[in-house]
Amino acid sequence: MDFKEVVNTRRAVNLFDPEKSVEQSILRELVETAASAPSGFNFQPWSLIVLEDKEEKLRLQKHAMDQPKVSQAPVCLILLADTQGWMAGNRFADRNFDEMVKTGAMREEKRDWFNNLCQSLYGTDRETGVAFACKNTSFFAMTLMLAARDMGLHTHPMDGFDKKGVKDEFNIPDRYWVSMLIALGYFPEGGHMPEPKWRKTYDEIFVNFNP
Numbered sequence: 700m701d702f703k704e705v706v707n708t709r710r711a712v713n714l715f716d717p718e719k720s721v722e723q724s725i726l727r728e729l730v731e732t733a734a735s736a737p738s739g740f741n742f743q744p745w746s747l748i749v750l751e752d753k754e755e756k757l758r759l760q761k762h763a764m765d766q767p768k769v770s771q772a773p774v775c776l777i778l779l780a781d782t783q784g785w786m787a788g789n790r791f792a793d794r795n796f797d798e799m800v801k802t803g804a805m806r807e808e809k810r811d812w813f814n815n816l817c818q819s820l821y822g823t824d825r826e827t828g829v830a831f832a833c834k835n836t837s838f839f840a841m842t843l844m845l846a847a848r849d850m851g852l853h854t855h856p857m858d859g860f861d862k863k864g865v866k867d868e869f870n871i872p873d874r875y876w877v878s879m880l881i882a883l884g885y886f887p888e889g890g891h892m893p894e895p896k897w898r899k900t901y902d903e904i905f906v907n908f909n910p
């Protein structure tokens with residue numbers, strides 16, 4: 700599929716073939732492709748909980764407005780966005796700094812300066828941490844959904860769920876924002892694929908707040 704076909708054939712589908720599972724190798728390829736998404740300073744604050752077991756998916760569904768696709772799709776992903784993914788002491792944040800030093804992009808003596816910079820960008824209050832975590836995790840999510848389409852699968856992103864309910868149900872630590880759920884699988888043969896929905900036009904997308 701060329702890129703435009705991938706983009707134009709993606710839909711948030713409500714139907715999944717419950718008989719057709721997603722091979723582990725396909726899931727791995729999807730996640731590895733999604734991991735190439737960009738992120739601020741390359742912090743990559745995304746993590747996944749993968750649900751394939753019917754009972755587990757039903758445990759999630761009860762917190763997700765009982766949306767049937769959560770359990771009908773062979774795979775449902777819980778996307779976690781780490782609000783502290785930039786913070787010194789965080790395993791991946793520390794590794795990220797080390798990698799920058801290794802490649803010559805940063806000098807070791809800049810560590811405190813860099814940590815302070817990140818603190819001022821992402822750590823001033825809960826909102827900046829959530830924005831950091833969610834915007835970056837959304838790039839991961841979009842890349843995953845496009846990769847899925849490219850590989851013949853379909854997806855449905857969801858934020859219609861009770862965040863606290865999901866966090867409690869799956870023991871998710873407080874520093875994570877549950878950014879979305881993604882149902883993943885194959886569209887059933889003979890199922891009705893919805894038409895593309897309306898979109899803002901080119902002109903409607905631009906704004907200008909000059910007086």
Ligand SMILES: Cc1cc2nc3c(=O)[nH]c(=O)nc-3n(C[C@H](O)[C@H](O)[C@H](O)COP(=O)(O)O)c2cc1C
Nearest residue numbers: 709710711712766855856857858859860879895896
């Ligand atoms: C962040 C996000 C959350 C969404 N949450 C839900 C949801 O909880 N339930 C649902 O049926 N659709 C949900 N959707 C799907 C949107 O309604 C859908 O993407 C939009 O109507 C455009 O349709 P399309 O994706 O088929 O082009 C969500 C989409 C996004 C991006």
